[in-house]
Amino acid sequence: MSTGRRLEKATPETWMFPPADGWTHEQVKELDLPFDWELVDGVIVARGQTVPWHNRVRDRLLRSLEDAQCEPYEVLAEQSVRLNERNTPKPDVVVFDAHGQDLWELECVPIQWVVLVVEVVSAGSQQDDRVRKPALFAAAGVPYFWRVEQGADRVPVVHEFWLHREMGTYIPAPEHPVHREKLETPHPFPNSIDLAGLVRR
Structure with missing residues (x-):
């Protein structure tokens, strides 16, 4: 060439x-x-077409994480993450350490800054959100991954995963792998989210 x-x-x-x-x-x-x-x-x-349930859950999760965030973390939705020059996936929500960085100059979030990726599963993204993206982010060393599924009465169910560094894969969080009705976790910073409230009108 x-x-x-x-x-x-x-x-x-x-x-x-x-x-x-x-x-x-x-x-x-x-x-x-x-x-x-x-x-x-x-x-x-x-990227697959999304539906109102997906978008509302993503946006309200974003706000909840923003409310709970502490220094040096930043939270963004639909922001490209740069794994390498040929891979820039765009998670639904990403939490990253922006200490000493100019947020407004970012084109993509460097993968080494990322501490949490959140993917909200929709009909057009099941394979990506359940298989491809967890493998991608685990291989890149991202410590935490949340997969959000639609549960009973459309209330989100959050599957929390931690990186097993020796295996290079995600494992269900030992403390509380599945969150229903309410999400409470200290990682990557303490937060408590009313999951039913994410879809309440």
């Missing part, structure tokens, strides 16, 4: 034709497409 081709930016006309070794973040970061997407192994992948 020529050097010129390697340095090309993806455009709305060329994004579906990545170079042989895939697009990089630098090549796609300014790309404007009429759908939400993320970079996976150098390929631009459309």
